[in-house]
Amino acid sequence: MTHRPEDQRPTLEDVARRSGVSRSTVSRVINGSPRVSPAVSRRVRQAVTELGYVPNQAARKLVTRRNDAVAVVVTEPQNRLFIDPFFDLHLRGIRQELARHGAQSVLLLIEEPDDYARVGNFLGGSHVDGALLFSLRADDPLPQTVARMGLPTVLGGRPLHRAGEGDGGYAYVDADNRGGAAEAVRHLVSLGRTRIATITGPLDQAAAVDRLDGYRDVLPDRARQVVAEGDFTLRGGAAAMAVLLERSPDLDAVFVASDLMAQGALRVLRERGRKVPDDVALVGFDDLRPLAEAMDPPLSTVHQDIEGMGRLMARLLFERPADGVDRSRSSLVTPTRLVLRQSA
DSSP states (O other): OOOOOGGGSOOHHHHHHHHTSOHHHHHHHHTTOSSSOHHHHHHHHHHHHHHTOOOOHHHHHHHHOOOSEEEEEEOSOHHHHTTOHHHHHHHHHHHHHHHHTTOEEEEEEOOSTTHHHHHHHHHTTTOOSEEEEESOOTTOSHHHHHHHHTOOEEEESOOOOSTTOTTTTOOEEEEOHHHHHHHHHHHHHHTTOOSEEEEEOOTTSHHHHHHHHHHHHHOOOGGGOEEEEOOSSHHHHHHHHHHHHHHOTTOOEEEESSHHHHHHHHHHHHHTTOOTTTTOEEEEEEOOHHHHHHSSSOOEEEEOOHHHHHHHHHHHHHTSOTTSOOTTSOEEEEOOEEEOOTTO
């Protein structure tokens, strides 16, 4: 394969001559400036295509101060990231929205405490234009780290701080976890179930805390509450279900804080000879449709728009000012709804 020598590659001036506009107009079109009419923009882009012009990315970065790259930082082990359908949907939404803005994602994982320094150094190295952070734990140092850098950032989920500290002023996108959980438990109550248990997610994450609070909103009497903590995995759901059956053999319904954990819980119920929904009604959270519909019986669950929340995170990031602070619109909470199938 042969290549054109560097001095024979089409230049900005060549594009300007072909399209009949000034060099500065061509530069504005290439850099996405809105200060060019649609007709002129089309003419310039046609000239770019005809000539095969490729912008000098290093020079473009010096002018625009943009990398066209966004860091997506996930505080999860790699093996979970690639087997949990939740993350696939979330990342798909993020990638779709970034593509609309001509940007790409750089995936960074935090699995061990030492990873914080590595990720922090990368984020501070001017490699990306912003960061999307999710699966954060209580008092995670990462939001404060990026805030000190002045890097525009949006969190996936409400940040969990100590009581009375609020959300720290960070921008975030979340679902109505508390309201969705309460709707699920109210439905179980409406079925005449009287011994309703719950399997939570890890209680150092805001989504798990909010879903437990929704359960308690409907069942405020602590004597009626039967709670076991899970970890948002299939294995964790199975282990928590076994604990619940030992603790409360007469339970007749379970609200599970994720569909993946509900799959594990269903497996244990079947092994213990409990029929769903005759003996025990079961409701999950997420509405991972292929997973929920493939269960036997199909799982009733709380729907959240996981892919849509990923898009909203990326969209909100591009609406942030340079210092990353926008107190007029610091968070978006998307609605949830109960999807009834055969398990409850």
